[in-house]
Amino acid sequence: xxxxxxxxxxxxxxxxxxxxxxxxxxxxxxxxxxxxxxxxxxxxxxxxxxxxxxxxxxxxxxxxxxxxxxxxxxxxxxxxxxxxxxxxxxxxxxxxxxxxxxxxxxxxxxxxxxxxxxxxxxxxxxxxxxxxxxxxxxxxxxxxxxxxxxxxxxxxxxxxxxxxxxxxxxxxxxxxxxxxxxxxxxxxxxxxxxxxxxxxxxxxxxxxxxxxxxxxxxxxxxxxxxxxxxxxxxxxxxxxxxxxxxxxxxxxxxxxxxxxxxxxxxxxxxxxxxxxxxxxxxxxxxxxxxxxxxxxxx
Ligand code: NAI
Numbered sequence: 001x002x003x004x005x006x007x008x009x010x011x012x013x014x015x016x017x018x019x020x021x022x023x024x025x026x027x028x029x030x031x032x033x034x035x036x037x038x039x040x041x042x043x044x045x046x047x048x049x050x051x052x053x054x055x056x057x058x059x060x061x062x063x064x065x066x067x068x069x070x071x072x073x074x075x076x077x078x079x080x081x082x083x084x085x086x087x088x089x090x091x092x093x094x095x096x097x098x099x100x101x102x103x104x105x106x107x108x109x110x111x112x113x114x115x116x117x118x119x120x121x122x123x124x125x126x127x128x129x130x131x132x133x134x135x136x137x138x139x140x141x142x143x144x145x146x147x148x149x150x151x152x153x154x155x156x157x158x159x160x161x162x163x164x165x166x167x168x169x170x171x172x173x174x175x176x177x178x179x180x181x182x183x184x185x186x187x188x189x190x191x192x193x194x195x196x197x198x199x200x201x202x203x204x205x206x207x208x209x210x211x212x213x214x215x216x217x218x219x220x221x222x223x224x225x226x227x228x229x230x231x232x233x234x235x236x237x238x239x240x241x242x243x244x245x246x247x248x249x250x251x252x253x254x255x256x257x258x259x260x261x262x263x264x265x266x267x268x269x270x271x272x273x274x275x276x277x278x279x280x281x282x283x284x285x286x287x288x289x290x291x292x293x294x295x296x297x298x
Contacts, residue, residue: 004228006033010092011227012084014038014075014132015102017053019200020151020216024099025057027220028227029066034092037061038071038084038102038132044202046104046120067092075102076123081131085139094143095136097227100129100150100173105202107162118165125151125169129176137180137189146189147227150177152237154195157248170195174237174250181235182285190234192226194219195248197241213242221245235284251280252289257296 011028015021017039025035037057041050054070061068071087073080088095104124106117129150140146155163156170173193180191196219197203199211207214222240225231237248256273258266267274283289 004031004225004230006031006228008032008034009096009227009229010034010036010088010094011097011099012036012038012088012095012132012136013099013101014084014128015040016099017041017050017057019202020196020198020219021099021101022057023217023220024101024223025061025068026064027217027224028097029061029068030064031224032066033097033227035061035066035068036071036084036088036091037068038073038075038087040072040074040102042104044105046106046124074124075100075128075132076120078131081128081133082135084132085135088136089139095139096143096145097147098133098136098149099223099227100132100148102128103151103202105163106165109162110164113164118168121165122169122172125166126172126176129173133176133180137184140184140189141187144188145229146184146187147229147231148177148180148184148189148191149223149226150191150193152177152193152195154197154239157195157237177237178235178285185234190226190231192233192235193237194222194226195237195239197239215242218243249282251277251282252292253277254279254281255296259297 011033013021013025016025016037025037029035037054039054041053042048051072058068058070069091071084073083106121108117150173152173153170156167177191177193198216198219199207199214219240222245239246239248256270
């Protein structure tokens with residue numbers, strides 16, 4: 001099989017000063033993509049900043065013969081997002097690929113979670129994806145081409161203790177991806193999300209010995225493929241880590257229908273039928289889900 005090259009395609013990768021984003025940047029740059037390495041360079045909880053992190057990755061890319069530019073704006077504000085996209089346009093003239101990867105953690109059980117912990121996490125992960133992707137979207141629409149990969153998490157898709165903020169933001173990115181896939185279809189813009197698992201500073205206290213199997217560079221092949229023009233996937237979510245890639249999907253059961261007389265008691269009596277996963281379907285958009293619905297009412 002021929003190598004998947006990027007031949008001058010321009011990719012913005014947020015939070016690429018370390019961890020997963022750095023690996024995505026190195027892999028795509030080796031394959032000819034021109035990279036905007038964005039990173040604010042803060043700590044895992046999002047405090048502080050270090051303007052050097054992004055520049056170091058740029059130097060690594062350049063030393064390997066690739067092309068990249070550093071940007072140290074925060075994704076968490078609309079001004080930061082616009083400046084990141086502007087860096088791509090000023091340096092490379094366009095934006096073909098946005099990889100929403102920047103992230104922070106502020107874990108706390110919900111009982112103790114105030115808006116001081118909730119809001120900053122939404123600002124970086126969810127609003128951050130909006131702040132960068134929205135100005136890039138306009139350029140992608142005009143050029144009739146775009147690839148967007150957003151970083152979700154199993155913590156949101158499946159649930160995890162102490163992460164109501166992070167889980168909400170990460171599942172929000174699945175909804176974001178679904179809608180961009182629908183709206184982008186006629187402009188050849190494809191949007192997908194990943195739920196990675198890898199040893200980075202974010203997970204080093206959690207993974208223990210398992211960490212050896214979960215090198216972050218094993219997530220980048222999926223991100224690179226989803227960013228490639230040959231990839232037809234859109235509106236999908238993939239679980240990825242340690243060399244395994246699998247699709248995660250949201251499905252609907254056939255359900256129970258009683259158009260004549262649905263009561264709470266009737267529901268209680270048929271609850272097994274409501275939740276029976278036999279014959280589930282995976283609607284690709286609200287149109288197909290509504291069609292399923294209407295079919296059941298016939
Ligand atoms: P990391 O902490 O090494 O990388 C996150 C990067 O985002 C850091 O370099 C940080 O400086 C940057 N960043 C934070 N706030 C920013 C802002 N406002 N603007 C620009 N950059 C900012 O951690 P890791 O693991 O590489 O995380 C990458 C993404 O993957 C995150 O979105 C994370 O939530 C997600 N993820 C990681 C998992 C893992 O197993 N490592 C599991 C599930 C999701």
